[in-house]
Amino acid sequence: MRSIGVACFGFALSLSGGAATAGFEHPMEFYEATNGGNCVTCVWIAAEGIIDLDTAERFRAFLRSNDLDEARGLNIHFNSPGGSLIGGVLLGMAIREQQANTTVSAAHVDDVYDSGLRKVTYDPQIQAECSSACVFAFAGGVSRFASKTTPGAAIGFQDVGRLGVHQFYDSLGLADPSAPAFNAEDRITDQKIISILIGFLSEMDVSAELLQLASRTDPRDMHYLTEEELQTTRVDNRMVRDVFITGYPNGVGITEIRYARRNAEYRLEVYCSSGDMHMLATIDWRGTYDVPSHREWKLYDGVSLKDAGALELVSEDFDRRIDGGVTGKLRFRFADPLSDLIHRKRFAFEDWSSRYANNAASAMSFTLPENFDGLHLLHRTCM
Numbered sequence: 001m002r003s004i005g006v007a008c009f010g011f012a013l014s015l016s017g018g019a020a021t022a023g024f025e026h027p028m029e030f031y032e033a034t035n036g037g038n039c040v041t042c043v044w045i046a047a048e049g050i051i052d053l054d055t056a057e058r059f060r061a062f063l064r065s066n067d068l069d070e071a072r073g074l075n076i077h078f079n080s081p082g083g084s085l086i087g088g089v090l091l092g093m094a095i096r097e098q099q100a101n102t103t104v105s106a107a108h109v110d111d112v113y114d115s116g117l118r119k120v121t122y123d124p125q126i127q128a129e130c131s132s133a134c135v136f137a138f139a140g141g142v143s144r145f146a147s148k149t150t151p152g153a154a155i156g157f158q159d160v161g162r163l164g165v166h167q168f169y170d171s172l173g174l175a176d177p178s179a180p181a182f183n184a185e186d187r188i189t190d191q192k193i194i195s196i197l198i199g200f201l202s203e204m205d206v207s208a209e210l211l212q213l214a215s216r217t218d219p220r221d222m223h224y225l226t227e228e229e230l231q232t233t234r235v236d237n238r239m240v241r242d243v244f245i246t247g248y249p250n251g252v253g254i255t256e257i258r259y260a261r262r263n264a265e266y267r268l269e270v271y272c273s274s275g276d277m278h279m280l281a282t283i284d285w286r287g288t289y290d291v292p293s294h295r296e297w298k299l300y301d302g303v304s305l306k307d308a309g310a311l312e313l314v315s316e317d318f319d320r321r322i323d324g325g326v327t328g329k330l331r332f333r334f335a336d337p338l339s340d341l342i343h344r345k346r347f348a349f350e351d352w353s354s355r356y357a358n359n360a361a362s363a364m365s366f367t368l369p370e371n372f373d374g375l376h377l378l379h380r381t382c383m
Contacts, residue, residue: 082132102141128161
């Protein structure tokens with residue numbers, strides 16, 4: 001990651017990721033915001049304004065001055081039209097260093113507490129967006145909440161805004177496209193920039209297809225990513241990838257949901273046993289996973305379904321894989337009646353015992369496709 005940052009500074013002065021307008025005339029500022037609730041995600045870091053080359057350093061200074069040097073698991077809510085392309089990359093790197101999460105939202109500040117914390121309320125007139133260079137800052141999030149189907153509990157019950165991309169450009173060339181502003185050296189610089197961006201996106205686990213989508217859009221216009229594009233590019237890394245039904249000779253049917261997060265692969269097997277809905281969650285964590293801390297924090301012990309009942313953690317087992325990673329198998333039983341659960345499309349899990357527990361529970365959340373009705377088979381295939 002360090003090599004990317006060093007290389008970025010060599011090209012930072014002439015390239016822009018987006019026009020610094022869209023209602024903002026000030027450099028990006030950071031502040032702690034709250035909706036006034038007592039949920040784990042009801043306090044977040046708001047990031048609003050235009051991104052420049054110094055934004056990443058201002059972000060780090062903000063964390064230090066607010067005793068937030070350990071921002072792991074905190075959500076950063078963007079509302080920005082973009083600005084400096086390289087500034088966006090550097091901010092994305094700083095966010096990943098802190099292991100923070102990202103989303104897009106906007107709200108009206110109606111009070112400021114003595115501590116500096118700002119009380120905000122939802123304003124439907126404010127359209128939040130994270131566009132152009134901001135998308136690269138957004139990519140730094142460990143968990144990236146960009147889909148309209150994001151569980152409210154994961155992002156402080158805010159509405160998710162939109163993410164926009166277009167071609168990056170030289171401001172001189174955009175002002176006068178016919179001017180002889182480009183030579184062979186400029187083209188080499190462009191290629192180096194693209195190489196840096198591809199490397200950065202790869203480290204953030206975002207598909208290079210994002211750059212292809214951006215390259216198709218004139219810098220004077222903006223393409224806002226669709227739900228499908230958010231998934232295929234992994235800009236939103238919390239969406240369901242595969243859902244299917246598996247039938248067994250003994251008549252048992254299982255609905256299987258597969259998806260990937262930044263640091264793990266998830267396979268959730270939902271089935272009926274003794275009249276209740278159960279779920280076997282197989283989680284393949286990449287790299288090291290701290291099982292002793294998992295047990296100390298009692299992760300997954302207090303999981304509940306948003307707007308519904310609790311999940312009982314029936315059992316959990318951990319195995320060390322040959323690649324050094326850890327696979328966990330966690331078996332849950334839903335407290336709610338099967339007859340209620342089979343009608344749900346959205347399964348948003350939460351655990352208010354701690355920020356870490358809520359992040360772990362929220363990572364299991366999923367939304368079934370609208371045309372999928374496989375859960376209705378469970379009561380007929382009960383073990």
